[in-house]
Amino acid sequence: MAAEDQAPRAPANPDKTKKRKKPKKDKWGQPIAAAAEEPAAQQVHETPEEPAADAEEAGERSESYECGKVVASGMPYTTTEEEIRGLFDKFGPIRSLQLSRFPDSGNFRGLAFVTFESDEVAMKSLELDGHKMGNRFMRVERCRMTASSKRQKKSEHQSDPEKPEGCLSAYVGNLSWNITEKDLRDFFKSSRVASIRFAVDKRTGDSRGFCHVDFEDDESLEKAVGMNQSELRGRPVKIAYAIINRA
Known part of the structure; x- marks a missing residue:
């Protein structure tokens, strides 16, 4: 009987041997109820992806462009105003054409701003993007609205x-x-x-x-x-x- 009493005993409940987690406390030192923790955990793991996509689309919509205006760059410095008009007026009537020039010499710097009577015509002119002029390829894209043009647009609406x-x-x-x-x-x-x-x-x-x-x-x-x-x-x-x- 003595030998049997000295035999090692298995723990009655193995789970009780594990170390218990300390209860979480708030900033005032009070324990946080487990029921109150679950919704927060669900919010972390169940974050929907759609709002992120909506935010991206909203960012694209917030990108503002000048109505009916495109910017053409990458043209040879020898390009004349007549040549530029000849390229763009086939899409529709041109309202204005501004050539960017070097301030010291006044020579054309290969950049021009073309404003059409409508935004629809301007969009059609984007077909010229990649058009070859001499040994260069022209780039045509919508003209982004600058801070000064936004102020001008606001004043025009007044x-x-x-x-x-x-x-x-x-x-x-x-x-x-x-x-x-x-x-x-x-x-x-x-x-x-x-x-x-x-x-x-x-x-x-x-x-x-x-x-x-x-x-x-x-x-x-x-x-x-x-x-x-x-x-x-x-x-x-x-x-x-x-x-x-x-x-």
């Missing part, structure tokens, strides 16, 4: 000033820096222009990119305002009634 009583003057903006009075008189050749007043920087004497044009009669003014967003030297010109009439 209502133009109403015509003041007795007004015979028009505000003309978005002009090229080297625009001349002759250019403007030719531009408004269907109207009777009385005078042109350029806005200049008082310190440097340089043009500020806009002017006021005084007309001889109301009919001439109305014709001029009707030319709003018409192209002058590759730029769509902003034309509206002048707030202050000095005529």
Whole structure:
């Protein structure tokens, strides 16, 4: 009997020999109930994938482009404005064409911005992407909207000033820096222009990119305002009634 009493005994419950996990506590030192932990765990392991895809699509939609405008790059430096127009005008009427030039020499740098009358026409012109010009391949893509163009678009949506009583003057903006009075008189050749007043920087004497044009009669003014967003030297010109009439 003594020998039997000395025989080693197996543990009654092997699971009780395992080390118990310490209960989780919150930041105040109180134990967290197991029932409260389960939903959190489920939330971690059951994260849906669809919202991520939706967020990606939302990011693509937030990418903003200028309506009807494309940018063409990679062209030979010898390309002329006529050649560029010949390539793009087969897709539809061109509203404006801006050639980027080197500031020191004024020579074409192989980059141009083409604005069409509609976004549909602009999308068709993307067919020219990869078109070979000389020994180079041109790249054509939609023109992304810059911060300045977003501000301009916002201002365009704002209502133009109403015509003041007795007004015979028009505000003309978005002009090229080297625009001349002759250019403007030719531009408004269907109207009777009385005078042109350029806005200049008082310190440097340089043009500020806009002017006021005084007309001889109301009919001439109305014709001029009707030319709003018409192209002058590759730029769509902003034309509206002048707030202050000095005529």
